[in-house]
Amino acid sequence: MEFTLLWAAATGIGMAVVMANIEKRWNLIAAETAGVSDLILAAAVTGLVTGRLAAMIMAGTNPITHPGDILVVRSGVDTGFASLGALAFVSLSSRRQLAGTIDALGPAAMAGLAGWHAGCLYRRACLGAASSWPWAIAQDGSNVTRHPVEIYAALLFLAAAPVLLWWLRRGVRSTGAVGATALVLAGAIRLVTEPLRPSLGSGPVGWYLTAIAIGLAGILIARVRRARPALQ
């Protein structure tokens, strides 16, 4: 039995929870969203189940006739539907203070994604397109050197997390803008690293573009709400 995927997921969730605790310690989380660590865990589980169900259905496996397959997470989780499931959960469970909650989740989500991508080290799945750049790495027994693409993604997410944390600490004038920016960054970081990932097709580029579009719309809405407080 191999648990590398589980370790990678645990690293991601763990880093998100650590960042949420830093936010809490610095009083960056509003009292009504104080349970942000629980929210991260519940959203992660909801996303996992949604993504697993979507992956099964798209692979032609009926979850009702094969309920045991749902537990075999290693068989595939659709990232796009998993993200939608997690976002839907957050939206439903904190709809009364949604903007503040997604702001609090922004830096935590960046840290979590950094941890998830760095989890490639457990899975020995960091490598991507062939490259002759000085830091390119070859897999065992090979002389083909490759971009450590998942490490690139982890470093970019790790750089984004403190920037959003600093923004939160400085004070957010348009509530919701930090969370929406996190969504834009998540889509953009995945999008720019995607050409370096091995794939049998073009990869989930549509999902990344959708995340960027939703994030940009969120930033716009946050600014409009700030400009017209009567709408709140």
Next chain:
Amino acid sequence: MPTPRLVAVLTVLLVLLTSCTAQESQTLGPPLPDTNATEVIALLETSTQPVVINVWASWCIPCRSEAPLLERAHAQFGDDIRFIGINVADTQSAARQFIAEFGLSFENLFDAPRTVPAALGGSGVPLTFFFAPGGELVHYQPGVIDERTLALQIDELLRRRATS
């Protein structure tokens, strides 16, 4: 969190709605040719193409997620790489049903006593082996293979062939 009931109801509805697909009638193909370790090793040693061998069984849950990936890979790289499925610990009818269900078009062989995976150095299902021409083992993937790993190892096989 005031809406766990709502989330539960929505999840159940989603599963029910997306699971309501029409039952398609599947035409079973011919029986799978029997094979054994000696035949497969000879095939690898004489192959002038890279070979991807996937060991599977119809009752294996992760094999269900691999099957569409392998079919896509075969459709994309089938001219340059030989894809072979080895069905183990199974029955002919269940194996043919599985092949029809996923519309697998690459060659599949039947090895009920599981002699092939043992000879190649693996056990259990699923397993995926990537061989260079002549039978050199390039990569062995025990357990389920994901799209990234499959694409990476196929790229590795093709690059090795190009530079050899």
